[in-house]
Amino acid sequence: MTTPPPAIPVATLGTPRIGPRRELKAALESYWAGKTGDAELLDISAALRAANWARQKARGVTVIPSNDFSLYDQVLDTSVMVGAIPEVYGWRGGKVPLSVHFAMARGADGAASEASCGHSHHGDGSAGQGAPAQEMTKWFDTNYHYMVPEFAPNQTFQLASLKAVDEYREAKALGYETRPVLLGPVTFLKLGKSKEAGFDPLSLLGNILPVYVDVLRRLSANGAEWVQIDEPCLVLDLDNAARDALRRAYASIAHALPKLKIMLATYFGALGDNLDATLSLPVAGLHVDLVRAPEQLEAVVEKARPGLVLSLGAIDGRNIWRANLSALAERLKAVVARRGTDHVQLAPSCSLLHVPVDLDQETDLDPDLKSWLAFSLQKMDELAVLSAALSGDSARVKDALDASAAAAEARRTSPKVHNAAVAARTGAVTAAMARRTSPFSTRAELQHKRFGLPAFPTTTIGSFPQTAEVRQARSAHAKGALSDDAYTQFLREETARAVRWQEDIGLDVLVHGEFERNDMVQYFGEQLSGFAFTKHGWVQSYGSRYVRPPILFGDVARPAPMTVEWWRYAQSLTQKPLKGMLTGPVTILNWSFVRDDLPRSAACRQIALAIRDEVEDLEQAGAAMIQIDEAALREGLPLRRSQWGEYLRWAVECFRLCSSGVGDQTQIHTHMCYSEFNDIIDAIGAMDADVISIETSRSKMELLDAFRSYKYPNEIGPGVYDIHSPRVPAVSEMTDLLSRARQRLDDSQIWINPDCGLKTRKWEEVKPALVNMVAAARAIRSAT
Ligand code: GLN
Numbered sequence: 001m002t003t004p005p006p007a008i009p010v011a012t013l014g015t016p017r018i019g020p021r022r023e024l025k026a027a028l029e030s031y032w033a034g035k036t037g038d039a040e041l042l043d044i045s046a047a048l049r050a051a052n053w054a055r056q057k058a059r060g061v062t063v064i065p066s067n068d069f070s071l072y073d074q075v076l077d078t079s080v081m082v083g084a085i086p087e088v089y090g091w092r093g094g095k096v097p098l099s100v101h102f103a104m105a106r107g108a109d110g111a112a113s114e115a116s117c118g119h120s121h122h123g124d125g126s127a128g129q130g131a132p133a134q135e136m137t138k139w140f141d142t143n144y145h146y147m148v149p150e151f152a153p154n155q156t157f158q159l160a161s162l163k164a165v166d167e168y169r170e171a172k173a174l175g176y177e178t179r180p181v182l183l184g185p186v187t188f189l190k191l192g193k194s195k196e197a198g199f200d201p202l203s204l205l206g207n208i209l210p211v212y213v214d215v216l217r218r219l220s221a222n223g224a225e226w227v228q229i230d231e232p233c234l235v236l237d238l239d240n241a242a243r244d245a246l247r248r249a250y251a252s253i254a255h256a257l258p259k260l261k262i263m264l265a266t267y268f269g270a271l272g273d274n275l276d277a278t279l280s281l282p283v284a285g286l287h288v289d290l291v292r293a294p295e296q297l298e299a300v301v302e303k304a305r306p307g308l309v310l311s312l313g314a315i316d317g318r319n320i321w322r323a324n325l326s327a328l329a330e331r332l333k334a335v336v337a338r339r340g341t342d343h344v345q346l347a348p349s350c351s352l353l354h355v356p357v358d359l360d361q362e363t364d365l366d367p368d369l370k371s372w373l374a375f376s377l378q379k380m381d382e383l384a385v386l387s388a389a390l391s392g393d394s395a396r397v398k399d400a401l402d403a404s405a406a407a408a409e410a411r412r413t414s415p416k417v418h419n420a421a422v423a424a425r426t427g428a429v430t431a432a433m434a435r436r437t438s439p440f441s442t443r444a445e446l447q448h449k450r451f452g453l454p455a456f457p458t459t460t461i462g463s464f465p466q467t468a469e470v471r472q473a474r475s476a477h478a479k480g481a482l483s484d485d486a487y488t489q490f491l492r493e494e495t496a497r498a499v500r501w502q503e504d505i506g507l508d509v510l511v512h513g514e515f516e517r518n519d520m521v522q523y524f525g526e527q528l529s530g531f532a533f534t535k536h537g538w539v540q541s542y543g544s545r546y547v548r549p550p551i552l553f554g555d556v557a558r559p560a561p562m563t564v565e566w567w568r569y570a571q572s573l574t575q576k577p578l579k580g581m582l583t584g585p586v587t588i589l590n591w592s593f594v595r596d597d598l599p600r601s602a603a604c605r606q607i608a609l610a611i612r613d614e615v616e617d618l619e620q621a622g623a624a625m626i627q628i629d630e631a632a633l634r635e636g637l638p639l640r641r642s643q644w645g646e647y648l649r650w651a652v653e654c655f656r657l658c659s660s661g662v663g664d665q666t667q668i669h670t671h672m673c674y675s676e677f678n679d680i681i682d683a684i685g686a687m688d689a690d691v692i693s694i695e696t697s698r699s700k701m702e703l704l705d706a707f708r709s710y711k712y713p714n715e716i717g718p719g720v721y722d723i724h725s726p727r728v729p730a731v732s733e734m735t736d737l738l739s740r741a742r743q744r745l746d747d748s749q750i751w752i753n754p755d756c757g758l759k760t761r762k763w764e765e766v767k768p769a770l771v772n773m774v775a776a777a778r779a780i781r782s783a784t
């Protein structure tokens with residue numbers, strides 16, 4: 001008998017920190033509410049870490065991470081580690097208290113982030129008196145948001161938190177030898193910003209490296225043999241200065257700590273043109289993403305120097321699908337043979353932070369669908385099986401391999417996934433279907449005649465406050481405590497009140513208020529075939545905010561109208577035009593877990609056709625204005641510039657496909673809540689919406705420059721009311737913003753509206769703000 005060679009190590013790179021039952025959220029919110037103190041919060045966190053380490057060990061993970069836990073955000077933790085704590089937070093050296101940490105996260109009075117715009121979350125910087133929260137932005141192309149580090153020229157750093165060392169020691173005391181995780185210095189600097197224009201954060205590399213070296217030295221002194229350093233910036237377009245910074249950083253780490261082994265982790269894409277630079281870095285291991293970029297395997301294996309340990313990111317860390325392990329083993333066999341089992345590790349493509357914790361908690365999912373899924377714990381099982389299969393121990397895991405292959409085959413052929421009618425329909429899409437009948441100028445003339453609106457028409461973006469009563473009624477209805485009839489009656493009253501109020505204050509174009517919607521994507525996903533929803537599938541979006549993304553598992557169709565009845569009811573209450581309100585296909589796609597057996601563009605086209613049906617039904621029912629929100633169009637942009645064109649082509653085509661089935665007299669609106677249009681203005685133009693509303697109040701209308709230089713011809717509603725803040729803007733502030741808009745646009749193009757929907761605001765804020773907005777419109781009209 002020969003004993004099998006030692007099994008290939010299995011790593012996770014990082015795990016969800018929220019707890020299987022969202023324990024961390026409860027602990028944080030109780031702490032912030034002042035109901036519990038530091039000790040409880042820290043105890044619960046330690047218990048979560050311990051449970052996390054135990055689960056990984058039990059599932060066969062052999063390279064267990066530490067310091068992947070965070071109370072709020074790992075980028076914030078890194079800012080704290082290096083003492084990048086702006087003065088406003090009042091830290092004067094020494095141990096950083098939790099109050100400072102959370103002031104950076106949420107603002108000194110803790111009011112931050114209460115207002116969020118759909119899924120795209122913004123710090124509520126202007127709330128309250130104290131220091132505002134740090135800015136928050138998307139972590140690469142995920143829906144995780146990090147706190148943006150703040151730097152100043154010539155800034156110095158100092159070791160201000162030993163979290164990484166403490167958590168390593170904590171694990172060790174519990175009997176786990178872990179591989180600590182740090183966010184790498186180059187990615188960290190590149191993610192930061194400075195008030196100083198033209199400032200290059202990489203100029204601080206020399207100042208920050210000693211702190212990193214200090215931390216690494218302490219980790220090593222405490223027994224850490226390996227440290228994982230994440231440099232996801234390696235999958236971005238980098239210039240030579242950035243590549244040079246990487247060279248300098250890792251050379252100085254290697255020089256200071258020649259014995260410490262660094263696993264350099266890259267993820268979310270291909271190394272591409274950074275491959276050679278990466279492979280020349282003096283590190284002991286390299287993790288590569290083989291799910292987003294399977295094609296890079298050969299080049300990496302070919303070019304990596306023989307002693308380099310390759311961590312193969314083979315299991316999808318960004319999506320919830322179960323892998324086909326036999327097929328994967330087949331594919332990786334040659335790599336293992338070539339590099340040797342001791343120079344290979346198996347891992348998810350990236351940290352498991354981006355998937356829900358445990359599929360076993362989903363007791364209500366369709367059993368077939370469930371058998372095709374894997375959440376973080378199931379992915380660990382998969383890695384363990386893969387390791388056995390590739391370590392010459394496949395007999396032991398034969399059942400698991402067979403089950404995985406059978407699930408893949410069942411999914412491939414399931415009628416729950418494949419709908420011939422949908423395939424036939426997407427196959428029959430013509431170019432003409434994505435074109436309005438007439439050009440904008442013709443449509444605009446017909447629409448102006450039809451509506452007879454005043455100059456500078458006023459409207460809102462769709463939602464009105466989701467009050468405690470609205471949320472209570474929804475949850476009572478979901479629990480069965482409120483009957484369908486009673487719930488509908490309640491929603492009708494809310495809607496009627498909102499319509500009446502909009503009429504009273506003199507808005508020109510009304511909305512129904514979206515009281516019936518839990519979420520702008522979920523509401524549609526629940527009514528479309530091909531989508532499923534979990535009970536506990538939470539994923540951290542930022543801080544204590546988690547989302548449960550819909551699972552797009554099959555061909556999408558719309559069995560019945562989704563919004564027509566609510567629109568019809570609301571419109572019946574008023575003579576003024578009331579917009580039909582829909583979420584666009586690109587946004588539905590970008591905020592869901594999507595199929596991996598179909599290109600994103602194809603899945604998006606299916607959703608576009610379903611939304612097109614809804615648009616046509618709304619028009620049939622009499623809706624003269626239909627708004628299709630594409631809040632997430634920009635955030636779907638690929639990480640590499642070279643791929644933008646292709647994405648924008650199909651994204652725009654999908655928007656046009658869903659919006660072009662209507663007549664010239666029907667006015668199509670769209671809404672996008674961002675403030676960056678320069679680099680996508682061609683695509684915005686190509687969408688050809690009759691009216692677009694955007695977020696502009698904070699940028700003082702400067703982003704309209706992009707529209708002006710493009711000579712954007714259609715109508716635009718630049719937001720004049722910053723809905724991320726509870727503050728009520730004065731009439732003069734709004735007229736001021738409008739005169740700035742008028743310097744950049746033609747008067748005939750301009751609509752007046754808030755930056756985004758109002759669902760996160762209170763009526764007490766919304767009412768005076770919109771009254772002022774209408775007054776601002778009147779002031780401008782009478783002055784022209
Ligand atoms: N119509 C949506 C609302 O008002 C739009 C939200 C968004 O763009 N995030 O809530």
Ligand code: ZN
Pocket residue numbers: 117118461631671672673755756757
């Ligand atoms: Zn918005």
